Amino acid sequence: MQMPRSRCQPFHSLLPVTLLLLAARPVSASIPQDDAPGRQMAIQATQAKPLTHTITADHSTFSQLQFTLEQQKTLKPEDVTKACLSCHNQAALQFHQTIHWTWRDKDDAGNPAKFGKGGISVNNF
């Protein structure tokens, strides 16, 4: 058992030394190790399924995404969005449900609440 410390006792200066000794142990013991359970799990999580393997389409070959030089002169970002949505026909509807669109927190029923940047919240920056 560790001795309780006190401000008014002459031995209190020994306690930091004890703490230091205790604190020094794990540092030297744990740094070179890669066998911490959490570390192994994280390695497993990041290496198990490389995300590139899940992509099954090369978008650069899609005709909807080919624009002539003439078209590009007047092309607006919204036109590209339209081209995306012509195939991804649920994306806009999904996006309309998110905070990135409503700028509102959701209430328990999932509807936009009063609170949020688009609502009556306040910040100081």
Add this chain to the structure above:
Amino acid sequence: MAQSVGRPQRENCGTCHFYGGGGDAVKHGDLDSSLIKVDKNLDVHMGSKESGGQDFTCVRCHTTTAHHIAGRIYEKPASIDRKSLLQNDLGDKIMCESCHGAQPHKAGGMSAKLNDHTDKVSCQACHIPEFSRNQPTKMSWDWSKAGSLMDGKTEVKNADGQAIFMKEKGLFTWEKNVVPEYFWYNGTLAHMTTEDTFDPTEEVWLNRPKGNKDDPNSRIMPFKVHRAISPYDKVNKTMVIPHLFPYGKDDKTAYWKNFDWSAAIVDGMNYAGQKYSGEFGFVKTNYVFPTTHMVAPREQALSCSECHSKDSRLKNITDIYLPGRDSFKLVDTIGWFAAGGALIVIFLHGIIRFISSRKRKED
């Protein structure tokens, strides 16, 4: 542009999120443009492979379901469960525990002691020793100084080229390598709205971490606290929403065009459908940001004594007994008397034995 269809990169999210609050590194403290091309030293997860990092994109942790991106913090936590993805492959992978589990340190020895901490101390608390380690973040903002000039100038910059005064915005301070403030946190923040009243003689917390020591989902978490002097409604004792950014050339109320707080507040509150008495003043306000990015290499994790000492980082955490920081004088005194007493008794006992053994020899 259509040639680059793919998963979003850090630049994509960062175009907005690294520049929140009106400029690079202003808002969060743990998110700024230095995370686009980043070294492992600043962020082990996003750091480049060459520097030994993992080169994670934002969506590696901010997983999505039907365009809903995990990790937004309002009244609900980013994730309800502190589960590892091995337990729940379809859950939001937004917690440290999602990948690292609840026993992230090596088993046995002092590491076991660190694993004992994970039920009360967030990973971030020890593994992000300081935030804004590459460029300074804005730490304070005095809106009451806006509208006038400083030394006859509309803008004054510091040695790093960051504005410390702007006529539109007021007076600022910036800090680098900032030690966070720590609070109990269950993953949600309590927010003030323009409908909530407060005592203007005290600092007003516009948002506050929710959580407490007895809640199994709460942890001690690091935060950036941004302190400001903000306009408020003097009569109703509520915060106000001023109309800042002009609609166009003919805008007669926008503060950043006309520099008239009164007109800007009337218009802003009207737009938001909120009550305004017509009388404004300035009040001290605080706004907290959870510090969760810029996780440092493990060698830089905090040592025990950063918290377990008289000069503890956990000054805000006052509702627990923290060994090394806290002491009860009575218990300490009894302890030292007991220990000292034991020493004296041992000494006396030794003398008696010494004397009696000599006596035995004499006999």
